[in-house]
Amino acid sequence: MLHYHTIPVTAFQQNCSLVWCDQTKEAAVVDPGGDLETIEWELERLGLQPKAIWLTHAHIDHAGGVAELADKFKLDIVGPHEGDRFWIAGLPQQGAMFGFPPAEPFEPTRWLQDGDTVRIGFETLNVRHTPGHTPGHVVFHAPQIDRCFVGDVLFAGSIGRTDFPQGNHQQLIDSIVQRLWPMGDQTVFIPGHGPESSFGRERKTNPYVGNT
Numbered sequence: 612m613l614h615y616h617t618i619p620v621t622a623f624q625q626n627c628s629l630v631w632c633d634q635t636k637e638a639a640v641v642d643p644g645g646d647l648e649t650i651e652w653e654l655e656r657l658g659l660q661p662k663a664i665w666l667t668h669a670h671i672d673h674a675g676g677v678a679e680l681a682d683k684f685k686l687d688i689v690g691p692h693e694g695d696r697f698w699i700a701g702l703p704q705q706g707a708m709f710g711f712p713p714a715e716p717f718e719p720t721r722w723l724q725d726g727d728t729v730r731i732g733f734e735t736l737n738v739r740h741t742p743g744h745t746p747g748h749v750v751f752h753a754p755q756i757d758r759c760f761v762g763d764v765l766f767a768g769s770i771g772r773t774d775f776p777q778g779n780h781q782q783l784i785d786s787i788v789q790r791l792w793p794m795g796d797q798t799v800f801i802p803g804h805g806p807e808s809s810f811g812r813e814r815k816t817n818p819y820v821g822n823t
């Protein structure tokens with residue numbers, strides 16, 4: 612069985628999620644943007660063995676803690692899609708701009724592409740490439756528990772910003788409609804910021820993607 616626990620980190624209250632297999636207690640850390648001592652404390656409290664970092668995209672609030680955490684626990688860095696290479700290279704500048712602690716660039720162990728899968732313990736999640744907020748953004752879909760970790764693609768009542776370099780509004784809408792909605796209305800998503808919602812609820816009520 613797949614489990615997860617979400618921890619808001621950094622001044623941006625970014626939702627870092629611990630995702631684990633309860634048979635092996637092996638865990639992936641989705642988007643460790645910062646506040647690593649809090650993340651480590653939760654791993655310890657839940658009795659988990661961290662194995663990998665899974666990245667939705669390389670904005671500082673999602674990726675600021677990756678290099679340090681990976682180095683400390685010898686974790687694989689999985690994702691995002693290679694389209695975010697320039698965001699990873701720019702992490703030190705992003706950190707300085709937003710007042711984060713110094714963040715180091717890193718080289719992912721594995722870049723992800725649309726249709727890939729990622730594994731933790733005995734559990735497998737599906738990867739979709741969802742550009743628009745950033746060109747290399749990906750989401751992690753867990754159909755066995757009807758959950759999807761969507762980063763900054765979609766929020767309860769809103770969608771991701773597209774006013775960054777290589778952001779694209781139409782591409783973001785296409786990603787949501789063509790790659791998220793087919794996962795089903797019952798799918799509950801964990802956004803990069805704020806509360807969870809379901810795709811069905813957003814399709815009815817989200818002013819940016821309602822009636823799509």
Ligand SMILES: [Zn+2]
Nearest residue numbers: 668670744763
């Ligand atoms: Zn972002």
Ligand SMILES: [Zn+2]
Nearest residue numbers: 625672763803
């Ligand atoms: Zn964010």
